[in-house]
Amino acid sequence: MKNKLRIFFAVSALLIFNSCYFPGYQSVTETSLHNISFAEGKWFVNYVTIDGKPFTDFSEYSEKELQNCLQDSLYLSYGKRKAIYNVPILNSKNLKESLSLLKATKTIDYVIQITGSIGANEIGNINIKPMKNAEKTAASITFKVYEVSTEQLVYSQTTTGQLTVENNSEDVLFGKSAQNIMKKCLKKGMKQLKKSGGCKK
Numbered sequence: 001m002k003n004k005l006r007i008f009f010a011v012s013a014l015l016i017f018n019s020c021y022f023p024g025y026q027s028v029t030e031t032s033l034h035n036i037s038f039a040e041g042k043w044f045v046n047y048v049t050i051d052g053k054p055f056t057d058f059s060e061y062s063e064k065e066l067q068n069c070l071q072d073s074l075y076l077s078y079g080k081r082k083a084i085y086n087v088p089i090l091n092s093k094n095l096k097e098s099l100s101l102l103k104a105t106k107t108i109d110y111v112i113q114i115t116g117s118i119g120a121n122e123i124g125n126i127n128i129k130p131m132k133n134a135e136k137t138a139a140s141i142t143f144k145v146y147e148v149s150t151e152q153l154v155y156s157q158t159t160t161g162q163l164t165v166e167n168n169s170e171d172v173l174f175g176k177s178a179q180n181i182m183k184k185c186l187k188k189g190m191k192q193l194k195k196s197g198g199c200k201k
Contacts, residue, residue, distance in 0.1 A: 027188060029157040029196075036145055036155050038197035041109025044075045044083050044102075050116040050182065052089075058186055062114055065190050069199035075108060087111055090146065099151040110154075111146040112193075116186070118178045119162075138162040139182040141189045157192055159185040 045066055048058035067074055075083040085105045088098055090113055102108055119138035138161065145155035161181035194201070 027157060027159040027192060029192065030155075033154050033156060036110070036197050038069050038073070038194075038199050042073050042075060042107065043070050043110045043112060044077075044087055044108045045112040046087055046089060046114070047077055048114045048116065048186075049089055051118060055116070058114070058116070058183070061186065062190065065194065066112070068201040069194055069197060083108060089113065089115070090144075095146075096151060099146060099148055103148050103151065109148055111148065113144045113146070114141065114186070114189075115144075116141045116182050118182070119160075136162060137178050137181060139178045139185060141182060141185040143189050143193050145193075155193070155196065157189060157196075159189040159192075161185050 043066070045062060048055050048062055050058070063074075063076060075081050077083065077086050084107050085102050087102055087108075088094055090098055090111070099111070102111070117140050119140065140158055140160040142158040143155070144153060146152065147154045161184055163181065
């Protein structure tokens with residue numbers, strides 16, 4: 001009886017594993033930009049936005065991770081570590097003006113900006129519907145660091161995750177949602193940023 005149960009559970013586990021789909025991840029860093037060092041200057045980290053909207057969980061995670069590295073050199077857009085000048089989410093339209101205003105305050109040397117984007121969200125954690133066409137879930141996180149004194153981008157790194165399921169799949173599928181993929185991208189990107197900044201914590 002015990003042997004039959006073992007065989008049953010082994011077969012069940014194999015079937016579940018065969019129904020699991022795992023996303024692939026790729027990180028791209030602009031190597032033409034020079035290195036950064038967390039040992040120098042004061043740093044402002046903006047809240048994390050996903051497709052232009054603030055994302056609290058990711059912001060709190062980023063704050064905690066960077067606090068371990070930057071300590072009293074870290075400034076935020078809220079709370080006890082709030083900076084004098086609240087830097088908006090930087091884009092091509094407000095970049096020059098915002099960095100010029102921040103430069104005039106002489107309070108911040110670098111700005112860290114973390115933004116995310118959902119490219120597709122066609123596959124959830126568990127899917128019971130048959131897939132007649134190939135479907136995918138994709139998301140990305142981009143880390144950028146701006147040097148206030150020069151008003152230039154000095155670090156840029158994007159991590160992308162994608163999960164694709166081929167067409168004509170009739171099985172129950174176990175995959176990952178766009179949010180879970182993005183969370184993994186955030187962790188991978190944060191690890192690379194900390195490494196580039198010389199933080200081993």
